[in-house]
Amino acid sequence: MKVSAMNCHYRFYTLDDFFKNAKKNGFHYVELWTGPMHYYLDYQQYLDVQILKDLEKKYDVKVIGICPEQTNPKPNNMAMKDLDGQVRVYNYFKNAIDVASQIKANHVVVTSGWAYLSEDKEQALNRSANMMRKLAEYAKKKNIILAIEALQPRESILVNSISDLKAYLERVNHDNLKICLDLGAMAKAEETINEYFQTFKSLIIHCHFVDGNPVGHLAWGDGSRNMFNDLDDLKTHGYKGYLSFEIVNQRYFEEPWIADEKSIKLFNEWSESYENK
DSSP, X not given: OEEEEEOGGGTTSOHHHHHHXXXXXXXXXXXXXXXXXXXXXOSSOBOOTHHHHXXXXXXXXXXEEEEOOOSTTSSOOTTOOSHHHHHHHHHHHHXXXXXXXXXXXXXXXXXXXXXXXXXXXXXXXXXXXXXXXXXXXHHHHTTOEEEEOOOOTTTOSSOOSHHHHHHHHHHHOOTTEEEEEEHHHHHHTTOOHHHHHHHHGGGEEEEEOOBOSSSSOBOTTSSSOOHHHHHHHHHHTTOOSEEEEOOOOGGGSSSHHHHHHHHHHHHHHHHHHHXXX
16 A cells, blocks of 8 residues: 555645655655646646646656546536536546546546436436546546545535445446545444445445544544554455545644654554564
8 A cells, every 4th residue: 555645735835845845755656636726627627737747757756646626616517417518527536537548547536426406316316427437447548547436424425335336337337447445434323344344345446545533534543543553454354556635624724744744653553564464
């Protein structure tokens, strides 16, 4: 297992600041959240990928995945209702896939999108699955995996749990759609790492790995989760993907590098203890 930093809590710093501090804290990998203050991406355009390649080379840090903005009120809703909006959403995620492909990343993180609370949920799920299927096919041609994570009920009512994810994968029915295990959504659903692996096994190819009370996108040590127990569970199931520290809470905005330092320090302590067993 390898850890990667994410730039969500660096929103008041430059992308160069993020890469510099990731390197300083000992990270070899990062997952890029496409916050517009760092790397602009929409349905018509995206910044020159050479910006990312130059940062990778400058700091010897590899971008392993792209995490596009896609939750309400962002316009990039996988379950978009109007037809013109669906064209924009498809092109938005297509651009994210193209960026991932050009920098030789591994995956793009996706979600089901969200439904209006006044509409039929089944119709929104069908729209979402149809969009996801088209994007999974495009991503496959680009050698990029789509990794879907569950969302918390305050974000979307479409896919919140293991059973929701299982049903959604069956609905999409495409072999290029895999699972991103998000510990926050998992905790909110009162589910466990073991239950995720019992259901999805090798389909789990990525993990948003954060502490919480039980949720909150916190640095490790600031919540109620036990990192060592979680890592032991992941190891038991043979997980070999990346663990991204998706730290978002605003308490870290002024000094985001401290949250990363705390988290990777704990991970390194586990690694050392595991090797000495």
